[in-house]
Amino acid sequence: xxxxxxxxxxxxxxxxxxxxxxxxxxxxxxxxxxxxxxxxxxxxxxxxxxxxxxxxxxxxxxxxxxxxxxxxxxxxxxxxxxxxxxxxxxxxxxxxxxxxxxxxxxxxxxxxxxxxxxxxxxxxxxxxxxxxxxxxxxxxxxxxxxxxxxxxxxxxxxxxxxxxxxxxxxxxxxxxxxxxxxxxxxxxxxxxxxxxxxxxxxxxxxxxxxxxxxxxxxxxxxxxxxxxxxxxxxxxxxxxxxxxxxxxxxxxxxxxxxxxxxxxxxxxxxxxxxxxxxxxxxxxxxxxxxxxxxxxxxxxxxxxxxxxxx
Amino acid sequence: xxxxxxxxxxxxxxxxxxxxxxxxxxxxxxxxxxxxxxxxxxxxxxxxxxxxxxxxxxxxxxxxxxxxxxxxxxxxxxxxxxxxxxxxxxxxxxxxxxxxxxxxxxxxxxxxxxxxxxxxxxxxxxxxxxxxxxxxxxxxxxxxxxxxxxxxxxxxxxxxxxxxxxxxxxxxxxxxxxxxxxxxxxxxxxxxxxxxxxxxxxxxxxxxxxxxxxxxxxxxxxxxxxxxxxxxxxxxxxxxxxxxxxxxxxxxxxxxxxxxxxxxxxxxxxxxxxxxxxxxxxxxxxxxxxxxxxxxxxxxxxxxxxxxxxxxxxxxxxxxxxxxxxxxxxxxxxxxxxxxxxxxxxxxxxxxxxxxxxxxxxxxxxxxxxxxxxxxxxxxxxxxxxxxxxxxxxxxxxxxxxxxxxxxxxxxxxxxxxxxxxxxxxxxxxxxxxxxxxxxxxxxxxxxxxxxxxxxxxxxxxxxxxxxxxxxxxxxxxxxxxxxxxxxxxxxxxxxxxxxxxxxxxxxxxxxxxxxxxxxxxxxxxxxxxxxxxxxxxxxxxxxxxxxxxxxxxxxxxxxxxxxxxxx
Numbered sequence: 001x002x003x004x005x006x007x008x009x010x011x012x013x014x015x016x017x018x019x020x021x022x023x024x025x026x027x028x029x030x031x032x033x034x035x036x037x038x039x040x041x042x043x044x045x046x047x048x049x050x051x052x053x054x055x056x057x058x059x060x061x062x063x064x065x066x067x068x069x070x071x072x073x074x075x076x077x078x079x080x081x082x083x084x085x086x087x088x089x090x091x092x093x094x095x096x097x098x099x100x101x102x103x104x105x106x107x108x109x110x111x112x113x114x115x116x117x118x119x120x121x122x123x124x125x126x127x128x129x130x131x132x133x134x135x136x137x138x139x140x141x142x143x144x145x146x147x148x149x150x151x152x153x154x155x156x157x158x159x160x161x162x163x164x165x166x167x168x169x170x171x172x173x174x175x176x177x178x179x180x181x182x183x184x185x186x187x188x189x190x191x192x193x194x195x196x197x198x199x200x201x202x203x204x205x206x207x208x209x210x211x212x213x214x215x216x217x218x219x220x221x222x223x224x225x226x227x228x229x230x231x232x233x234x235x236x237x238x239x240x241x242x243x244x245x246x247x248x249x250x251x252x253x254x255x256x257x258x259x260x261x262x263x264x265x266x267x268x269x270x271x272x273x274x275x276x277x278x279x280x281x282x283x284x285x286x287x288x289x290x291x292x293x294x295x296x297x298x299x300x301x302x303x304x305x306x307x308x309x310x
Numbered sequence: 311x312x313x314x315x316x317x318x319x320x321x322x323x324x325x326x327x328x329x330x331x332x333x334x335x336x337x338x339x340x341x342x343x344x345x346x347x348x349x350x351x352x353x354x355x356x357x358x359x360x361x362x363x364x365x366x367x368x369x370x371x372x373x374x375x376x377x378x379x380x381x382x383x384x385x386x387x388x389x390x391x392x393x394x395x396x397x398x399x400x401x402x403x404x405x406x407x408x409x410x411x412x413x414x415x416x417x418x419x420x421x422x423x424x425x426x427x428x429x430x431x432x433x434x435x436x437x438x439x440x441x442x443x444x445x446x447x448x449x450x451x452x453x454x455x456x457x458x459x460x461x462x463x464x465x466x467x468x469x470x471x472x473x474x475x476x477x478x479x480x481x482x483x484x485x486x487x488x489x490x491x492x493x494x495x496x497x498x499x500x501x502x503x504x505x506x507x508x509x510x511x512x513x514x515x516x517x518x519x520x521x522x523x524x525x526x527x528x529x530x531x532x533x534x535x536x537x538x539x540x541x542x543x544x545x546x547x548x549x550x551x552x553x554x555x556x557x558x559x560x561x562x563x564x565x566x567x568x569x570x571x572x573x574x575x576x577x578x579x580x581x582x583x584x585x586x587x588x589x590x591x592x593x594x595x596x597x598x599x600x601x602x603x604x605x606x607x608x609x610x611x612x613x614x615x616x617x618x619x620x621x622x623x624x625x626x627x628x629x630x631x632x633x634x635x636x637x638x639x640x641x642x643x644x645x646x647x648x649x650x651x652x653x654x655x656x657x658x659x660x661x662x663x664x665x666x667x668x669x670x671x672x673x674x675x676x677x678x679x680x681x682x683x684x685x686x687x688x689x690x691x692x693x694x695x696x697x698x699x700x701x702x703x704x705x706x707x708x709x710x711x712x713x714x715x716x717x718x719x720x721x722x723x724x725x726x727x728x729x730x731x732x733x734x735x736x737x738x739x740x741x742x743x744x745x746x747x748x749x750x751x752x753x754x755x756x757x758x759x760x761x762x763x764x765x766x767x768x769x770x771x772x773x774x775x776x777x778x779x780x781x782x783x784x785x786x787x788x789x790x791x792x793x794x795x796x797x798x799x800x801x802x803x804x805x806x807x808x809x810x811x812x813x814x815x816x817x818x819x820x821x822x823x824x825x826x827x828x829x830x831x832x833x834x835x836x837x838x839x840x841x842x843x844x845x846x847x848x849x850x851x852x853x854x855x856x857x858x859x860x861x862x863x864x865x866x867x868x869x870x871x872x873x874x875x876x877x878x
Contacts (some may be wrong), residue, residue, distance in 0.1 A: 034753040035792070042367040042470030044781055044794045046485070053468045084359060086537035087558060151588060159592045160328060166593050167585065168558070256586050260558045264584060268357065268557055273749040 003301060010297050014290040018283070025282040026070060029275045030063060036083055036273045057083065070279070079283070080276035082269075089280035092265060096249075097284070100261035102173075103254070104246035106181035108239055111188030116235065118189070119196025120228060126201060134193055141190030150183040150256045167258040180257040184250055188242060189216030192235065199231035206230075233303070237296050248285025319782040328595065331536040333618025337598055338852030338872030348871035349561075349578040350853065353585035357557035362539035363524040363532070364461045364469040369863075370391045370583070372393055372521055376862045377549040377579060379524035379563050380570075382427050382455060382503075383515055388868075390679035394773045400450065400525065400546070400569075401427040401503075407815075408511055414479070415493050422479060422494070422506040425514065427452075435525075436545045436567045438552075440651040441533045447567045450505070450546060452503040454525035456495040460484065463492060467536065471522035474771075477511040510813050512820060516772035519861075548574040552763075557584045570809070575870035594848065597875070601856065601864075603847040607721060610666055610760040624847045626858040627679045629773060631672055633840040634714075634730065635755065635766035635797045647704040649835035653690035653839050655697035655737045656730055656838050664725045669841040672679055674832045675768070675778045677842035681858060682775040682821035682828075689832060697737045709738025712796060715754065715764030723765060726840070757791045758798055766796055766837065773861065775824040776812060783831050784808050799836035812878050 003046040037045070037053045054060045058069060073080060079089035122134040156181060168176045203209065204227055212222045249262030258264075262281055269277035328335065358371040366375050383404050386395035407423040414420040433450045440446050442607050462471040463484040471784050474483055479494025494506035507514065517523065528538075534542045543551045548570070549562035562579040585593070591609045594602035605613065636643035636652070643649055658671035673689025676682060701707060716727045724875055731741045742764075746754060754760045771777050781787055785800035804827050811823035832839070845863070849856055852872040859865035 032750055034747075034749040036749070038753055038756070038792060039749050041468060044473055044787070045470060046472060046487070047789065047792070047793065049468060049472060050792055052465055056468070086360075086540070152590060154592060159596050162596070165538075166596055166598060167582070167589055170555075255584070258558065258582070258585060258589075258590060260555065264557055268584070271748065290788065 003298075006301055007298055010294050015296050017290050018286055021286040022074070022279065022283050023037065023067075025279055026067060029273075029278050030066070032273065034273055035059075036275060039273050040083060074283075079280040082277045082280075084268075084272050084276045085274075090275050092277065092282055093262065093284055096260060096262045096265055097247075099259060100249050100254070100263065101247060102177065103180055103184065103250065103259055103261060104243055106177055107184035107188065107246055107250075108242055110181055110185035111192050111242065112235070112239065114142070114185070115189040115192025116196050116232070118193035120200055120223070120231075122193060122197040123200030123204065124223070131197075136195050136199070138190035141186045142194075144186055146183060146187075146250075146252045147256065149223070150180070150253060151184050153179050153183055168260060176257070176259075180250075180253045180259050183253050183257070192238070195234060196231055196240065199234060200227060203227045203231045236299065240292045240296035240299070241289075244289040247288035247292075249281065312531060321784050327846070328542075330595075330612050330616050331618065334622060334851050335878060336851070337878045338854070338877045339874055339876065341872050344854065344868075344870040345577055345872070346575050346870070347577050348873045349580050350576050350601070350866060350869065350871060351580040351582070351600050352601045353582040353590040353593055355585060355587060355590070355604055357583045358560065360540050361543040361551065361554075362537075363458060363521050363526060364471060365539075366521060368471045370581075371862050372862070373553075374562075374581065375521040375524065375558055376865065377547055378543055378545040378551060378565075379521055379547045380433075381519050381521070381523050381525075383519050383863055385519065385859070387860050388865070389619065389857045390629065392860070394520065394681055394860075398430075399519075400430055400433050401732045402430050403428050404515065407507070410506075412506065420508070422508060423510050425505040425507070426498070427455075427503045427505070428570060429503065431501065433546070433569045434567045436550050436565045437530075438550055438673070439542075439855060441530070444529065448527070450525050452497045452499075452501065454504050454527055455523065456497060457528050457531075457656060458523055458526045459495055460490075460492055461526065461531070464490070469522070471520070474517045474520070474522065475505050477509060477514065479508055504513040510815050512815060512817075513774050513776055514761075516774055516777075520772060549576075549579060552578065559583055560710065575868070576866055581868060594850075597850065600850045600853050600871075602849075603846055605846070605847060605848075607666060610668070610846060613665065614846065618696045618824045619848065622849050622851055624849060624858055625667070625854065626845055626860075627670070627677060628843040628845050628863075629677050629679055629770040629860060630768060630843050631677060631778065631839055631841075632669075632765075632767040632843065633851065634763055635674065636836055637759065637762050637796075637798055637834050638800075640762045642704065642706060642710065645704045647700045648706060650690070651696075651697040651704070651706075651737065652699035652734070652739075653838050654693045654700065655739070656733045656840070657692045658840055659692065660733075661726055661729055661840055664729060665841065665844075666852050668722075668846055670844055670845050672839040672841050674828050674839055675782065675837070676775055676824075676828055678776070680770070680773060680775060681817075682824045684824045684825045684828060687825075687829060687832060690835075694733075694736050701739075707736075709740065711740040711742065712763060713744050713761075715744050715746060715761045717748050717751040717765060719873060727765070741857040753791075756793050756796050758789075758793060770861070775821070775828070778807070779824060779827055779831070780808050780812065783827075783836065792837060797836035799831070799834065801834060804830050804834075 037050050041049060058066055081088050082092060085092060118134050123130040125131045154166055157163045164179050165172055165176050174254055208227055213227050250268055251263040253264035254261045255267055266281040269281060341772045352850050354370050356370055358374050359368050360366045360371055363375060366372060380399045382401040383396045384399035386397040398404055405425045405427060407425055408425045410422050412420050412422055429452055435448045435450060437446055461467050462469040463475055463481050465487050472485055478492050480492035483489045486494050498503045498504040530544055545565050546555060548565055548568050550565050552561045552563040554560045560581050564574055564577050587604055587606050590602060591605055593599045636649050638644060654842040662669045662671045673687045716723050727743050731743060734741050755764055755766055768778055768782055781794045783799050783804060785805050787795035788798050807823050808826040811820050845858060854870050854872050856869045
């Protein structure tokens with residue numbers, strides 16, 4: 001019962017957050033001193049044409065009315081129609097979200113798969129060469145801009161070595177996935193290894209580890225069963241939050257690798273001032289973050305009963 | 311250390327002799343005569359907006375429409391140095407207007423100019439997935455051209471081409487929403503279309519060569535609706551749309567029912583959309599694509615200076631003008647001397663150097679390659695002293711500060727902006743650079759009283775000086791917002807010359823009037839005309855007979871692939 005209450009409270013908060021985000025996005029998209037009809041009608045439209053199109057797109061009504069329209073439609077799960085593609089925004093998002101999810105999952109998988117063992121290793125070899133190398137590498141990884149890291153990977157593994165396609169190739173989805181997933185994972189790998197390293201160092205000094213060691217358990221058993229399990233709790237949280245962020249679409253990575261996901265739609269919508277699509281992509285991206293946050297909260301509550309009392 | 315690390319990386323990377331200095335690693339098979347077959351691949355930096363001929367108006371949509379659609383008349387030229395020449399395409403003739411006396415729909419006598427087009431026999435559409443009840447191959451009728459133009463005029467279509475066809479009799483009534491047809495568009499025989507104009511319009515034929523005037527069947531529009539033509543493009547051109555994934559890729563295959571089969575050698579075209587420029591260059595070097603343009607400066611320099619690549623570079627003039635435009639209604643630019651001072655102060659030769667061969671310094675709005683281009687136009691030589699003197703004369707001897715609006719991020723635009731800023735600082739004008747996103751910049755510069763000084767440009771719709779001079783400088787194109795005449799320039803003498811030239815049927819006299827108008831405009835200095843673009847492309851050695859078309863840019867008619875390509 002308490003869990004249900006907790007869930008309901010968090011859900012309520014999540015909805016308020018979403019409403020807030022979407023309202024801010026709406027205001028920003030409409031506050032821009034530019035006219036979407038100008039982008040749509042080319043260099044020399046007549047004033048009548050502009051007026052007509054503005055009417056068709058609801059742009060001639062006061063902001064409050066437009067906002068009312070927008071929220072009303074949203075309540076019916078209608079995101080409107082893209083100005084440019086002339087398709088329902090929901091159709092566009094439905095078409096692209098799968099590819100974005102694929103990329104996000106692959107990236108998080110790589111972050112954990114590589115980041116966690118590196119962190120453990122660094123912790124066990126604290127203040128020695130592997131630790132220094134992993135920590136320095138992590139610093140570089142975290143500071144590498146996606147744009148640069150992606151181009152470098154493309155140049156080495158796509159162009160020079162020809163291991164992977166340069167950009168997205170239909171029919172070779174998996175091969176096309178590797179480089180963008182790695183590009184997105186670079187920062188994450190660094191972050192995860194740092195976090196796991198810190199947690200491991202802390203956990204390894206706990207009394208129960210000493211007890212386990214004193215009982216004569218094997219080193220691997222102490223590390224894997226006792227230490228790592230406890231060090232991984234914050235990692236679970238981070239996976240949830242990272243997935244939430246990445247599922248909204250990776251703007252630069254998707255653009256660089258021609259990955260047909262939500263991120264490209266987001267870029268395109270902003271460049272062309274396609275307001276329904278801007279709002280649609282913002283809504284989806286923020287919904288993912290909010291949902292994953294909610295899930296993490298609930299999972300925490302399940303794992304650690306103390307959370308509910310807070 | 312860094313160098314060692316890089317060397318190590320390259321060793322790791324296997325370094326398979328992919329240095330640019332050696333030139334293309336693969337060459338063609340060595341065929342002496344054109345052969346059929348093969349698909350040509352290329353990437354572009356953006357997506358395409360629409361395949362609806364009444365709507366599509368951006369560069370890449372027009373590439374695509376050019377592959378799938380022919381028009382009544384086309385262009386004979388294949389590069390900018392060729393004289394502009396119109397040739398019959400779906401029509402068998404390029405008509406000259408005849409004077410006629412007809413009666414208008416209200417029964418009143420109307421003297422008109424008539425353009426009579428005879429349609430080629432056996433021309434058809436190709437529709438690989440036809441709607442129920444229709445064949446794959448269907449005849450093209452004169453009524454379809456009438457319908458296509460009327461769609462552009464119809465206010466419900468929101469076509470950017472509406473204004474192009476307003477000279478046709480009955481068009482203004484259609485534009486105003488009073489009628490659903492323009493009486494000046496008449497089917498006068500089974501293979502004959504007649505277009506009637508109250509006033510002569512020497513540019514009508516160019517407008518009919520634009521993709522807006524591609525034939526289109528009413529049945530298809532009725533079936534797929536106003537927004538359905540991108541998903542269901544019917545071909546009247548050398549290729550048809552085989553697959554389309556918006557902003558990812560569009561592929562074309564050879565139209566098996568095309569009337570002019572002999573000019574089509576390629577089996578298909580693969581156009582990859584929204585590809586980042588450096589990634590596009592890697593794709594080209596990895597032989598994934600066969601032609602490349604819009605290279606970044608470093609890529610352009612890398613390939614452009616290698617002797618081994620010279621035979622595979624294509625350079626040609628694009629018919630455009632770039633520069634800074636003043637709002638002549640805003641202080642201090644309501645004073646001609648200030649505008650002229652800016653023109654003297656900005657060093658165009660230096661700007662051109664920044665373009666590494668992609669910019670030709672401009673004297674006026676009309677570029678070389680445009681009919682009526684005047685090599686003897688009096689422009690502004692770089693002369694900071696004169697600029698300073700003019701500013702002093704206008705009362706700005708102590709200089710002033712001003713916002714300078716550009717779009718971005720774009721490396722070329724940034725460099726130009728910095729150079730302009732430095733030039734102006736030398737004469738005491740302190741420019742503060744403000745970057746706006748493209749749509750915001752567009753709206754701002756086309757509104758009166760918002761942007762005193764900022765970047766502007768114009769690219770041709772068709773090769774006629776009216777397309778530049780009228781839109782940009784005739785006072786009738788001024789408006790408080792969405793002003794095509796973005797400098798708000800107005801000179802009654804220029805207007806008069808432009809109006810006279812617009813209906814002048816003698817080509818020499820017409821061009822002379824435009825040259826006169828252009829000189830007056832340059833003297834009044836509503837812009838700083840900075841440069842015309844030179845486009846540099848590279849091709850793979852097996853892409854044969856490819857030139858840069860002056861209007862369509864990427865025209866692959868007569869282009870063939872010397873396959874199979876082999877390592878050199």
